[in-house]
Amino acid sequence: AVVSTQSTWAPAACRKCVFPSFQAMKLESCSSCPSFNLVLTSDLTLPPDKPTFGMVTMEGGTLEAGSDVQIFAKVYTSENGILLMPKSLDLLPSDNPNPIPKPFVEGTVAVTFLSTVSHPIPLRAGQTVGKGKFFI
Numbered sequence: 001a002v003v004s005t006q007s008t009w010a011p012a013a014c015r016k017c018v019f020p021s022f023q024a025m026k027l028e029s030c031s032s033c034p035s036f037n038l039v040l041t042s043d044l045t046l047p048p049d050k051p052t053f054g055m056v057t058m059e060g061g062t063l064e065a066g067s068d069v070q071i072f073a074k075v076y077t078s079e080n081g082i083l084l085m086p087k088s089l090d091l092l093p094s095d096n097p098n099p100i101p102k103p104f105v106e107g108t109v110a111v112t113f114l115s116t117v118s119h120p121i122p123l124r125a126g127q128t129v130g131k132g133k134f135f136i
Contacts, residue, residue, distance in 0.1 A: 017074070017135040027074065027099045030133060036061045037091075038075065038130040041108055044123045046085055046115040054123070055108040058132055073109040074099040074133040082114045083130050085121050091131060101135070 016030040036058035044054045058073060076096040078084050087095050102109040111130070115121045123129060 017133060019136065027101060029076075029097065029099055030074070033133050034061075035131045035133055037128040038109075038111065038132050040123050040125055040127050040129050042125045044113070046113050046121040046123065048115050048118050048120065050115070051082065052113045052115075053110055054113055054129075056111055056129060056132075057108055058134070059128070061134060071104060071134060071136050073102045073104060074135045075102050075109065075111055076131050077111075082112045085113050085115050085117075085123070085129075087116060088113075088130050089128075091128065093131075096130060099133075102132075 014030060014033050016026075016028045017033050019026075037060070038056040039059045041055045041057060044052065046052050075083075076093070076099055078096060079098055081098070081100045083096065102111065109132070113123075113129070
């Protein structure tokens with residue numbers, strides 16, 4: 001598998017992001033590998049207090065998986081696997097410390113958003129909504 005990024009990444013050296021099998025996978029936070037902005041692929045309005053799904057890409061990274069390699073996104077979320085809005089827009093690591101695995105579907109990843117305010121939150125295509133990493 002090849003992950004092409006704007007920064008240098010040696011995946012074979014990182015034991016938190018590369019695993020010999022799906023069964024061996026452990027989700028740990030990693031400070032060695034580069035982070036990528038999660039960018040919304042289409043406009044989305046988040047209603048108050050209702051989980052909403054949206055699709056994101058990882059800005060600055062592209063994938064080329066081999067036939068025997070699965071590549072996932074390690075999406076950093078709240079303790080419940082959700083991106084809490086508008087708090088997540090601050091992009092602070094302390095707001096979303098828990099990595100969860102998300103499979104790529106045609107270069108995009110489905111994430112769950114939750115508005116924590118009493119009014120709808122409009123999000124726009126191309127807007128950065130969180131952080132993630134690749135893991136293999």
